[in-house]
Amino acid sequence: MSLNLEPYTSKSLMEQFFTQLTNGLAVGGIYALIALGYTMVYGVLKLINFAHGDLFTIGAYLGLTLLASFHLADHLGVATALFVLALMVMGLVGIIGILLDRVAYKPLRTSPRLSAVVSALGASIIFSNTIMLVFGPSPKVYPQGLLPTQVLYIFGLPIPIMRLLILLASIVMMIGLYVFIQKTKTGTAIRAAAIDQDAARLMGINVDRVIMLVFFIGPALGGVAGLMVGLHYGQINFTMGWIYGLKAFTAAILGGIGNIPGAMVGGLLLGVIESMGAAYISNAWKDAIAFFVLIVILIVRPTGLLGERVAEKI
Amino acid sequence: MIDLRMIIYAAVSVCWLVAPLFLGNYHTxxxxxxxxxxxxxxxxxxxxxxxxxxxxGHAAFFAIGAYATAIINTSYGIPVLWLLPLSGILAGVFALVxxxxxxxxxxxxxxxxxxxxVEIVRIALVNNVFGLTGGANGIFGIASPTIFGHQINGIVNPKHYFYLLTAFLAFTITVFYLLEHSRFGRALKFLSSDSVAAEGSGIDTSGYKLAAFVIGAFWAGMVGNLYAGKITFISPESFSFWESVVMFMIVILGGAGSIPGVLLGAFLIIGLPEYFHGLQQYRLLIFGFALVAMMIFRPQGILPPKQHTYATDNASEKKVSS
Structure with missing residues (x-):
């Protein structure tokens, strides 16, 4: 009897491990999308955009509002509706990102860097409280059944289709961004501005336009990540931005801040670490895991996994 | 000539001291x-x-002081005020580590x-670490402080507690004023304005920074003790990340590095919303706008520190230049 039980147990352990892995990868994809916003802004402006997490929340709330008010799913069919919805959310949150930069950061370009950080904190407080005043303090629920809830079995291992879609969507967006940054002329301008703004200006690059673009793309990705969280978990609240934001920031640091592939790797890795830690170490400490990772990485290797070791400019 | 600032400070201090005589318990x-x-x-x-x-993450040090007091007081019955230095020391040691x-x-x-x-500390408190912190419910039944056998109950009689806190506040202002004008204070200000130059002038920058952290934490731990004695029950809710943000705003909006600025900041951020109840729900929104506007228009805060001037020996300077 005991001999018969063993393979079954090991299979179920394997299954459990795999469930945690897919869960971690789906969450990690979301972290990675948010982390891209941090890392792009940091790359060009050397500024940690503390309000980025709240742009993510705005994305989630905007997604819910647009979905409910236009009855998109009834008119277009679920797949097209979600695609249109994602584009709308990206566009709107991107515009809010540009406005944020104009109002809160642009006047502080020449100030000490920490003034901009305080301003970012103020902006974050403004955003989260505006959401609370508009939508109320209680959590909001996304309509259910938009994403398939079936589970796919590959070699007997369960893969929920929803998680697969979330992961695929984030990977497609990340690859799109990577190609855009690496292959297009505008992308080259962004990279040039990140390396040396003054030199980029001398080469005829409109750095202000680059900054505007970065403040569109980053928040757009963060906003769509908010939409994904709403669709995936079904429930959103006005304070979720800061915890997701902090974790995504950890992911950006983990991969090496300023480094776009780093944010992707860091996000996926952090998602998996967190999910495994919650399952195998302690679920109650789940939210602390990311912070431990953050502290350890900043002490041991502040440049992150893929970051280049550069001498600190003094 | 009497400095106008001094008159204002004296007037404000007198108003502060007599205020409870005219106020009810709630406003005290x-x-x-x-x-x-x-x-x-x-x-x-x-x-x-x-x-x-x-x-x-200043709320973490505050929390350690408050929890140290609560745990030791409720399990061993040691009077709250005796634990004042210990609460500070524990917070200071934690800061050091x-x-x-x-x-x-x-x-x-x-x-x-x-x-x-500060988040890890909060999660640790919620998870009832070492079985000491009482989890999410916190710790009840902390004794009120007693002075010479006279109990000072912060809930029943806030006026008595007011004078205890005011005495400690006066002590704190004195100590910190002396600190600001000491070698230590000057070194800190120097390294914060230009750490490379400070290091070049032989200032042990990381040593001084660490000392500042430990002193700040020590004091926050002691305040945690007084807080625990005041409300007699504490829970992790009181030490969230937002508490740290509030402290941060008090310093930045009031005027970083300025004692009167910080006092004004505390009054504006904690006191003012109590008098405008209608605006209560917009409180944080207003502070958010204030932070952004302040950084753009007046980054040094409402009451920035007075620039310190040093008497220069003009005669010797002339000799060198001539």
Whole structure:
């Protein structure tokens, strides 16, 4: 009897491990999308955009509002509706990102860097409280059944289709961004501005336009990540931005801040670490895991996994 | 000539001292809260104002002081005020251990790490670490402080507690004023304005930064003791990340590095919303706008520190130049 039980147990352990892995990868994809916003802004402006997490929340709330008010799913069919919805959310949150930069950061370009950080904190407080005043303090629920809830079995291992879609969507967006940054002329301008703004200006690059673009793309990705969280978990609240934001920031640091592939790797890795830690170490400490990772990485290797070791400019 | 500033400070102090005589218990309690946050702001000011380190985890040190008091008082019955130094020391030791490896981090990184620290502490408290902290419910039944056999109950009689807090506030202001004008204070201000030049002038920058962290934490731990004695029950809710943000705003809006600025900041952020109840729900929104506007138009805060002037020996200077 005991001999018969063993393979079954090991299979179920394997299954459990795999469930945690897919869960971690789906969450990690979301972290990675948010982390891209941090890392792009940091790359060009050397500024940690503390309000980025709240742009993510705005994305989630905007997604819910647009979905409910236009009855998109009834008119277009679920797949097209979600695609249109994602584009709308990206566009709107991107515009809010540009406005944020104009109002809160642009006047502080020449100030000490920490003034901009305080301003970012103020902006974050403004955003989260505006959401609370508009939508109320209680959590909001996304309509259910938009994403398939079936589970796919590959070699007997369960893969929920929803998680697969979330992961695929984030990977497609990340690859799109990577190609855009690496292959297009505008992308080259962004990279040039990140390396040396003054030199980029001398080469005829409109750095202000680059900054505007970065403040569109980053928040757009963060906003769509908010939409994904709403669709995936079904429930959103006005304070979720800061915890997701902090974790995504950890992911950006983990991969090496300023480094776009780093944010992707860091996000996926952090998602998996967190999910495994919650399952195998302690679920109650789940939210602390990311912070431990953050502290350890900043002490041991502040440049992150893929970051280049550069001498600190003094 | 009498300095106008001095007259204003004296007038404000007198108003503060007599205020409870004209106020009810509720409004005296508001003053007590202002005093608590003024103390926390002053202790954070050592780190953030003088030291220029962006530290947003001050609630962690406050929590350690409060929990140390609560745990020892409820299990061993040691009077609350006797635990005042111990609460400070425990918070200081914690700061020493935690800050040592992160002290060299650049401004915005330090900010993130300290946020991580305060969250880990909060999660530890909620998870009832070592079975001591009472989990999410916190700890009940902390004794009120007693002085010469006279019990000072912060809930029943906030006016008595007001004078206890005011005495400690006066002591704190004196100590921190002396600190600001000491060799230590000057070194901190120097290294926060130009750490390379400070290092070049032979100032042990990381040593001074660490000392500032430990002193700030020590003081926050003592304030935690007084807070626990005041409300007699504590829970992790009182020490969230937002408490750290409030302390941070008090220092930045009031004027980083300025004792009167921090006191004004505490009054504006803790006191003012109590008098405008209609605006209560817009409170944080207004503070958010204030932070952004302040950074753009007046980054040094409402009452920035007075520029220190040093008497120069003109005669000797002339000799050198001629």
């Amino acid at each position: 309690d508001v003053l007590n809260n202002i005093a608590i946050y003024a103390l926390l702001g002053l202790s954070l000011n050592i780190i953030l104002g003088y030291g220029g380190m962006f530290h947003m 935690v800050a040592r490896p992160i002290i060299h981090l650049r401004g915005d990184y330090l900010l993130i790490v300290t946020i991580g620290m």
